[in-house]
Amino acid sequence: MTQNTSKPRVIKDFDKLDENIQEQIKLSYPFGFADHLIRFTNKDGAYVSALPFETDERYYLVRMTVEKAESIIEDDDDFDDDGNLKDDVKEEYADKFSDLDYINPEEDVDDED
Numbered sequence: 001m002t003q004n005t006s007k008p009r010v011i012k013d014f015d016k017l018d019e020n021i022q023e024q025i026k027l028s029y030p031f032g033f034a035d036h037l038i039r040f041t042n043k044d045g046a047y048v049s050a051l052p053f054e055t056d057e058r059y060y061l062v063r064m065t066v067e068k069a070e071s072i073i074e075d076d077d078d079f080d081d082d083g084n085l086k087d088d089v090k091e092e093y094a095d096k097f098s099d100l101d102y103i104n105p106e107e108d109v110d111d112e113d
Helices: 019-028 066-075 087-096
Strands: 009-013 038-041 047-054 059-063
Touching: 019 047, 019 059, 019 087
Parallel strands: 009 059
Antiparallel strands: 038 047, 047 059
8 A cells, every 4th residue: 555645644543443444444344453563753753553544535644553553443343253354244335335445454355367
């Protein structure tokens, strides 16, 4: 996922995001967040880890540690015991957001035969 510099960058905690954005993030990362965290230096010069997520309007950096990423998935009823987004939830969100373009970083891009 490459950042489009013309979009505003939003840095927020997952639980402070709008529910629709949270759902889109779950749809984009159906197997959990922890393996997709990036590190960057914030305005104070400290390293921060975050989950990147891009919409048509904004580029989000969702602040979380690996531990927080795992905790979010573990405590969320939308995910099964293995940390995967449940199929019925995935279908519901896919239908709900079918008119939006989003990048699924977990799709296998090497599917050429």
